[in-house]
Amino acid sequence: MRSIDAPNHVTGQSLYLDDLPISERTLHAAVVDSPVARGKLTSVDLKAAKGAPGVIAILTAGDIPGQNQIGGIIADEPLFAESEVHFCGQPIAIVLAETEAEARHAVKLVELDIKPEQPVIDPREARARGELIIAPRTFALGDTSSAFDTCKYIFEGRADTGGQEHLYIETQGAYAVPMENGHLRISSSTQGPTAVQRTAAKVLGIPMHLIEVDVTRLGGGFGGKEDQATPWAVMAALAAQHLKRPVKLVLHRMDDMRMTGKRHPYSSDFKIGIDEDFRIVAFEAEYYQNAGAAADLSPAVLERTLFHATNSYYIPNFKGTAYCCRTNLPPNTAFRGFGGPQGMFVIEAAIAKAAIELGVPASKIQEANLLRDNDEFPFGQISRQTNGRRTWKLAEQRYDTAQLELEVESYNGENAASKKGFARMPICFGISFTKTQMNHARALVHIYQDGSVGVSTGAVEMGQGVNTKMVAVAAETLSIHPDRIKLETTNTTRVANTSPSAASATADLNGKALEKACLALKKRLHNEFKGIEIVNEIAYRNGRKTKLKWEEIIDTAFINRVCLSETAHYSTPAINFDPREEKGHPFAYHVFGTALISVTVDCIRGTYEFDYVKLVHDFGNSFCEQIDIGQIEGGLVQGLGWMTMEEVVYDELGQLRSNALSTYKIPDIYSAPKIVEIEPLGREGSKLAIKKSKAVGEPPLMYGLGGFFAIQNAIRAFNPNYDAKFKAPMTPERVLLSLYENR
């Protein structure tokens, strides 16, 4: 099934936050933020700004009737700074004016007095100063210290990955409209409508039922609107509550980039022990996560780093310790992969380092250690339906890896001024929120008396195609044509207490709930008509077609006072995790895959182009193939962007230097690999996946890690003196400096 939203997208008729019709007397908000990364906020002088044309009010922490607190996991983040600032871009106040231009103008007139202090930017420094947001977490399996004694080879090193700006093309925004009896209706571009509702209630000091959050769609999220859509919606709601007028707040791009958190940069140390058969006997790593100034989702991201520290490999002796380091950057947050890619980079770096030292291709070590069924992950889960090795083998056969490697070798023999690099990248990604309690969802289905159907779930459409998947689930389960089904907005009054659309699990959780609701309705209709079965909108009795059609069935059921609405709840069975022991079975299932990547590096200029990415992916039974392929291609290119050109740069004062699209570059059409080939593994998916079609949102991003190692291999082909360093992104700058290092 194709995207149900695309026809509206291509004609410009889809409604995003900034496109919603606004009510009379709407005010526009702009945010006053800290220009200093760390310091004491001694005064906020609003006089000049309040007198500026069009300004109606300026709200600060003192105007908050409830709690000045937006922290999700830990209550450590104020909505507006009070006496201290902790990062550049930290909100201090909002200006409300008749027009957006007036609000933005007045922001410049607010005078802040901040006594600056030396900020901490580096996570290792933060740890040295004891600035940890939570106690360190350690996952362990076997006994590394005794295992290292038995290893033939031991290698140590350091691996660093940079941040990544989400760069959803639609910036953050919200629109709050006061209704009667203190009720506020908030439209928000959020992945987490319930988070907005819960936090707004807390800040405004009112119960959750007075706040309705509605989400039509997002112009991209990628994790950046999971928790960090909340403050803007809360600010708009606060102003609407105060001023009894509708308030719209949409961030300008540079404000968005400056004020919001990004993918966490990590700096890690590793030690890997290998035997003569290239088996990884022991692996130890310490991960320093740059969490930024507040917890946000960092503790959960940190945990997922540990869950994916061994990627697709079985490592019998493992110890990984992760530090959630508080620095003076905007609080870093969820981003596709959620800490997993950062952990996987470290093990891949360790393998690459070992391979270089041993003079073998990294694939030799990778292959020797791929997981098998019944292997134990460091967190206690036993691997089942372990498809990693299968994808590896199929990639070898389908794409003739030996030939591909030969082509690279002969190209490099013939060309002095450009070199090719080849890498393989196996992935393994666990599906479920690692916090077990979040793995639930609900759906509400109305069959209207004319036979049309309205579906509400907790899923937020942000380009991942979940709307289409929900329609497909409802259509197939009810056995009616998809055109009869309308997917409603995501709204907290229709579906309450939702988990955010995140963790690749949205379609699974909401789809399963929806399937249950549709099955219940179908069963009710079958009972009402004594043993009929509806197939493609026609009733069958004892396997024989009748004249009874869907519309007539519904009409009759309605007249007979049958309930045509159903809500259903789903929670993932059999998952658990005990953080005291750091053991359990946190994932419903894993998604696997193997990518082959080739790059050509221009050794004069240090630039590069990806020749191809050929991969085998563990889809399960994809029921919206085009959407799933789109997720793979999009995730892959986003991952390659993170590994190559996307460089988040803060200076020593904590100011974001890569603060606009002119200084922060994401892939354009010429940056995508020339060829992307995707082969499905062709094995049935887990029964915990919706219609056995495995989750596909995050895993493909990690294929992009292979891009780093492919470039590194090309550099090595040019410069034998290159001292391999594992520092991503591999920008053209790093490439050129590496090509000419020690020469």
Place this chain on the structure above:
Amino acid sequence: MNELILNDRIIQTDLSPGITLLDFVRYEQHLKGTKIGCREGDCGACTVLLGSLDTNGKVRYRSVTSCISPLGNAFGKHVVTIDGLTMPQLTPVQQALVDEGGSQCGFCTPGFAVSLTGYCLSCTRANHDTAVASVDGNICRCTGYKSIERSIDKIVEQIPEINHVENLVRDGFIPEYFTDIPEKLKDLKNVKTGKHTSSTVVGGGTDLYVQIPDDLAGAKVNLVSRKAVRPGIEINGKTCRLAANTTATEMLESEEFNRIFPELNQHLKLVSSTPIRNMGTLAGNLVNASPIGDLTIFFLALNATVILSGKKKKSLPLREFYLGYKTLAKAPGDLVEAVEFRIPKKHTHFNFEKVCKRTHLDIASVNSAMLIKVDENRIKKIHLSAGGIGPTPSYLEQTSKALRNQSLTAETIKNGAEILAQEISPISDVRGSEEYKRLLLRQLYFAHFLKLFPDHFTLTDLI
């Protein structure tokens, strides 16, 4: 009162010509199909088409990023937004994007659809590569572009061989009202550009609307690129003269210019993106005085002359135009009128190099150009320029001088590299460290020779 055509309607407006076309379309005209992504011309979500009458009475459509385009530059023109392309049936462009999954979150999609429709209207011979190039200013964060490429292939197949408006209407690419646009444009009220001596001079707006958009919205703006200068590119014997408001696109489309610079397409493809090349002017690039202005570096190596018009006309070599960081050798009232350069003759070669984080639609870490005349293996003439290695766009006087009259050997080039290293003073910034910029310029300097004299040298000879 000024007039323009917005999709199928003639609009009269007395709004400030300094507001952006984007704000006009979205907030004044309430056409919400055109999206706001970055407000600096870097994402293309706000792409619209601007159609203007050419000398043959035909309308020529070009894509522009409406976020950094002053409304005034659209007066007297036909503005086409996604809303104006939408009919009861999807167009082949829209249908292909739907069929191939070229739209995910959809926020960038109207921009892609508009750019591609612009391509259908303006391409001379449709093919994959030029069609892809038409979306070089459109960024998508969701798809990874492969599905967009597949959509493009489908579109290219369907573009009628003779792609004039009537055929495109017939094939459903554009609505029928397009056929009446030439007549309507002729009838639009002739807008006076006026002389605002005290107002801000704005050309294409591609840099000023990134730097000071709020200031320009209400300000009086002197929209100099509206003044039609024909021909924009003129050959007078041994000299080529470019009018100040010549765009990079006009250079790309000029037969004469392509004759002078056979590799022009490769060079200018590295300069911003299609919509920005459609808007930004040569003079804008020069007076912006960015140390990494691509066209500035290009013309420095041509040893070009700047002609200024002010109280009295004067001209000076471009290399003397830059006194210091963003400081120009011109009086405040002086306007660049034209740029002239001597057309390179036989045995003369030209090359332009640019490296940035992203090859396309990015600002250079370092760029460089070289004009060289070699006769009997001797360097008779050489002009070398570079950006990103000092406070101004630099003409590399000493290196050029040292190479002049030397024999063209690897030794000469390597010696030149030593002088080059002395001559520059790059600083570390977001576009690269000092160490990198030094190395990169050396490499680009080598690249000039490797590209122009592939039979003489290999990379290994030079490093």
